[in-house]
Amino acid sequence: MGDSEQKALNFMAEGEKKCHSSKGILSSMFGKESATLDSACECFEKAANNFKIAKNWTAAGKAFVKSAEIHGSMGNKHESANKYYEGANCFKKSDHQDAVKCLLKAIDIYTDLGRFTIAAKYHANLAEIYENELKDINKAIQHYEQAADYFRGEESNSAANKYSLIVAGLEAERDNYNKAIKIYEQVAMNSMDNSLLKYSVKDHFYKAALCHLCIDPLNGEQALERYEQLYPAFSDSRECKFLKALLQNLTDQNSEGFTETVKNYDSISRLDQWTTSLLLKLKRTISDEGDLR
Template identity: 60%
Template structure:
């Protein structure tokens, strides 16, 4: 097989970026030599590949790998917002695959990077909320300690509906009260509709309550 040439400033405009992802991926060993200014191009192609694995081939592990690579390239261009979008995909799927430690690390990282940004800081509460849910699935005490840390890091989190829900869920879980757990979720959902990811995480927590029926109805 002919070895791929590094992408540099002299790279021909005729480079075949339209070839199938499977073929393009064979050229990725040259990625370490991609010059600054070309990272964004490489990142976009990794996202394209990730989306193919995500929606067509349904290979989430490979999708995660390409979103991670795209995030690294965006960081190389200091495009932190774009990098964070890719990382959030990684966190989303890592949690779904029960890789909670990895998901927590990502959500904390993104929350920390956005909470001091005037335009993005209100999103930080969502990421701390998701990190808290991942902690909660692993261990109730872990969740309590994490929530205390997030409140100290980001005081605005203290007044959020997400934190109020978490505290109600912690109380219900400690009392092994599945009805109170479900009622808290319903109250939250009546104002802020739960998406499929949140529903899945909440069900996983609820199933740890003794005698739970395994639904949120």
């Protein structure tokens, strides 16, 4: 056992001793209970930091939770939430389910306090754990949506859009195209009159149109016409011309032309994984080949 871990264990023992002594009759009579519990929290936090040095992430997380629980019992809500969050950061390296539990407790506290911006950030953290570690896309979407709602309620529209767009991308990957389209179009419309956001409008319409094409070429054609009317600058974009070429290939059932169109576009504007995935789905509607090369 290293020095840091031994120090941590010593601090844990000292903290437990202080917790026990705070319940004594004399401590309560002379109003020392709160001070003793504050001191116990400090011991648990020192223990947690030493466990972190020793890279014993589970023990560090549990020590922070101990401090969080005591702060909560004393009505120190901010401190309690903060320690749950620190515990979650430790558990992320060892036990993702425990990290989720800590974040949920921190969210409950901050929501109760009306601190919705912080709660939104923690919902986003939760969503990332569910998406990337626990592979539970339903819960990831749920928490991304909650983060977006809270950010929007606090007038943090850029952050709200960020998480709404993540939801749209995940829904499209699950073939929930109509929900994805609704989000992309809503964000695009909300961005048109914003000098900072209007340059991203063509990207949102581009992704919405791809989703429309995945439903049906006629759907895609009608969507493109509507987007060009709503945002004339979209007509001259490479994205719009690319979509029109794809639409023609789909209408003609031209598999080779589809592949060539994709290659030409990719040679100038590198396609990301999400777009490539949708394009493969589209190609399969006109060919059994699962390849865009």
